[in-house]
Amino acid sequence: MRAKVVELDPIACDGHGICHELLPERITLDDWGYPIIDRRPLTDDLLAHANRAVANCPVLALRLKTVELVIDERMRRGGRGAA
Amino acid sequence: MTMTLAQRERRAATAPTGLPRLLAGRPDLAGHLAAFGPLPPVAAEMQAMTARAGLTGRGGAGFPTHRKLEAVAGRRGPRVVVANGTEGEPLSAKDKTLLIQAPHLVLDGLDLAAQAVGASRRVICIERGNQAVYAAVCVALAERRDESVEVVVTPRRYVTGQEAALVDFIDGGPGRPTRERPFERGVGGRPTLVDNVETLAHLALIARFGPEWFRQVGSPGSPGSALITVGGRVDRPGVFEVAMGTPLSSVLQLAQAAPPRAVLLGGYFGRWIPARSARQLTLDAASLSAHGAAVGCGVVAVIDDDSCAVAELARVAAWYAHSSAGQCGACTWGLRDLAAATSALEAGSPDPRVTSDIQRWTAMVKGRGGCRLPDGAVAFLESGMEAFADEIAEHQAGRCRRRDHRLLPTPTPEAWG
Ligand SMILES: Cc1cc2nc3c(=O)[nH]c(=O)nc-3n(C[C@H](O)[C@H](O)[C@H](O)COP(=O)(O)O)c2cc1C
Ligand code: SF4
Numbered sequence: 159m160r161a162k163v164v165e166l167d168p169i170a171c172d173g174h175g176i177c178h179e180l181l182p183e184r185i186t187l188d189d190w191g192y193p194i195i196d197r198r199p200l201t202d203d204l205l206a207h208a209n210r211a212v213a214n215c216p217v218l219a220l221r222l223k224t225v226e227l228v229i230d231e232r233m234r235r236g237g238r239g240a241a
Numbered sequence: 242m243t244m245t246l247a248q249r250e251r252r253a254a255t256a257p258t259g260l261p262r263l264l265a266g267r268p269d270l271a272g273h274l275a276a277f278g279p280l281p282p283v284a285a286e287m288q289a290m291t292a293r294a295g296l297t298g299r300g301g302a303g304f305p306t307h308r309k310l311e312a313v314a315g316r317r318g319p320r321v322v323v324a325n326g327t328e329g330e331p332l333s334a335k336d337k338t339l340l341i342q343a344p345h346l347v348l349d350g351l352d353l354a355a356q357a358v359g360a361s362r363r364v365i366c367i368e369r370g371n372q373a374v375y376a377a378v379c380v381a382l383a384e385r386r387d388e389s390v391e392v393v394v395t396p397r398r399y400v401t402g403q404e405a406a407l408v409d410f411i412d413g414g415p416g417r418p419t420r421e422r423p424f425e426r427g428v429g430g431r432p433t434l435v436d437n438v439e440t441l442a443h444l445a446l447i448a449r450f451g452p453e454w455f456r457q458v459g460s461p462g463s464p465g466s467a468l469i470t471v472g473g474r475v476d477r478p479g480v481f482e483v484a485m486g487t488p489l490s491s492v493l494q495l496a497q498a499a500p501p502r503a504v505l506l507g508g509y510f511g512r513w514i515p516a517r518s519a520r521q522l523t524l525d526a527a528s529l530s531a532h533g534a535a536v537g538c539g540v541v542a543v544i545d546d547d548s549c550a551v552a553e554l555a556r557v558a559a560w561y562a563h564s565s566a567g568q569c570g571a572c573t574w575g576l577r578d579l580a581a582a583t584s585a586l587e588a589g590s591p592d593p594r595v596t597s598d599i600q601r602w603t604a605m606v607k608g609r610g611g612c613r614l615p616d617g618a619v620a621f622l623e624s625g626m627e628a629f630a631d632e633i634a635e636h637q638a639g640r641c642r643r644r645d646h647r648l649l650p651t652p653t654p655e656a657w658g
């Protein structure tokens with residue numbers, strides 16, 4: 159199964175923090191005001207917010223990356239979807 | 242029948258048995274050919290031979306070399322190979338030693354790698370200020386009548402040795418890490434293989450004597466030999482060629498080390514291992530990874546009872562802060578604050594927030610740089626905080642009486658041009 163995650167280029171990032179305001183569910187700020195990215199897959203309800211965060215970064219330091227989710231067989235058998 | 246000089250040079254030398262291998266090399270071309278024989282025409286087989294040999298990179302990351310060859314060979318268009326001889330790690334001397342003693346092995350390896358990946362450009366990088374190294378490389382290139390290898394002298398700065406930073410410098414930039422991955426977009430925008438000079442020298446021997454010969458020394462998981470620099474509190478500091486998998490205690494004996502309190506493995510990018518664990522370790526990936534450690538760039542540094550470890554942690558933390566390329570927030574500000582906190586610890590601050598800040602910030606900066614510089618600082622500091630917990634408590638109580646405060650070198654990085 160495929161999903162999207164947020165990716166940051168820390169070299170480009172200037173620490174404006176706009177992204178955190180737009181996507182606090184996946185982006186928090188460190189002690190110096192720079193974003194810490196939570197790389198868990200974006201749920202459907204977050205996708206629009208994530209796209210807005212990407213579009214509003216003034217230095218284009220963010221992007222959404224498509225990843226292949228590996229679902230653990232044991233979890234599948236246990237009936238709990240990993241994603 | 243007497244042989245002409247040319248015939249003698251063409252005759253394959255017998256494979257060296259035992260050690261040294263690389264350090265059996267000679268600076269001059271005639272001596273080099275007498276020791277190892279000429280390079281056989283094996284470029285087409287180089288990838289497969291390297292895979293069978295199980296050679297891993299000697300520049301720090303320990304990545305399988307054949308996979309790097311494949312990655313660059315598999316790309317389109319003109320390609321480039323860069324020999325990384327910058328060795329900005331302050332405790333390491335093995336690349337300089339190798340380039341002075343056996344430059345032709347490195348240059349053979351550079352040629353082989355270029356043939357194996359189909360590169361038309363070959364570059365060798367050396368850090369500024371190492372006159373003997375520069376001379377050895379230039380003389381060797383003149384002896385080979387090879388004018389197409391570019392010799393690039395880099396600024397004295399640790400981060401410029403990182404592969405994307407090196408590419409940036411070769412292309413006329415300041416030598417800061419970038420977001421590009423050199424195997425995709427390297428020198429001049431072309432797919433580029435960046436290999437450590439020792440890695441290339443091993444290639445030159447694998448080409449001559451084969452992968453099975455390479456594996457005769459070392460352990461199955463970590464085959465071959467490695468150049469190890471031993472420093473810190475030892476009577477005979479220097480560079481030694483040892484089999485991978487050698488017990489750490491034997492390496493310490495070679496350098497006549499004082500009874501260690503702890504050993505720093507892998508240099509400033511590595512980890513502190515307390516003496517009691519160090520005794521059981523061997524220099525191979527499996528043994529070391531159980532302690533979160535690795536051979537890395539092959540530095541082993543010893544700290545004894547007279548040296549104040551907290552002073553060393555503080556000085557190296559400051560060196561890390563100065564080494565940051567100042568591009569990424571977590572690296573620029575995180576390393577600055579970690580240096581300040583470590584320095585407060587050394588000064589004997591009894592405030593418990595100092596140690597909790599160090600723990601918080603090491604966790605916070607880990608994995609968040611554009612290159613792995615902050616991860617190196619984290620490994621060094623986290624392992625140091627653990628290995629020297631008692632001594633840190635002595636500092637907090639104002640009771641450190643250790644005499645020596647200047648064991649490890651921390652050169653000031655050259656300013657950004
Ligand atoms: C901050 C930093 C500094 C580095 N300095 C060096 C160096 O001085 N020499 C070196 O060979 N590799 C250095 N590296 C590793 C290189 O990026 C690269 O992995 C290496 O040259 C690849 O060669 P290998 O595969 O033969 O080990 C450094 C990496 C980082 C993150
Ligand atoms: S909006 Fe862009 S520049 Fe600002 S903190 Fe987020 S990633 Fe960095």
Ligand code: SF4
Binds near residue numbers: 615
């Ligand atoms: S992590 Fe530090 S040294 Fe590495 S690119 Fe970012 S600022 Fe530069």
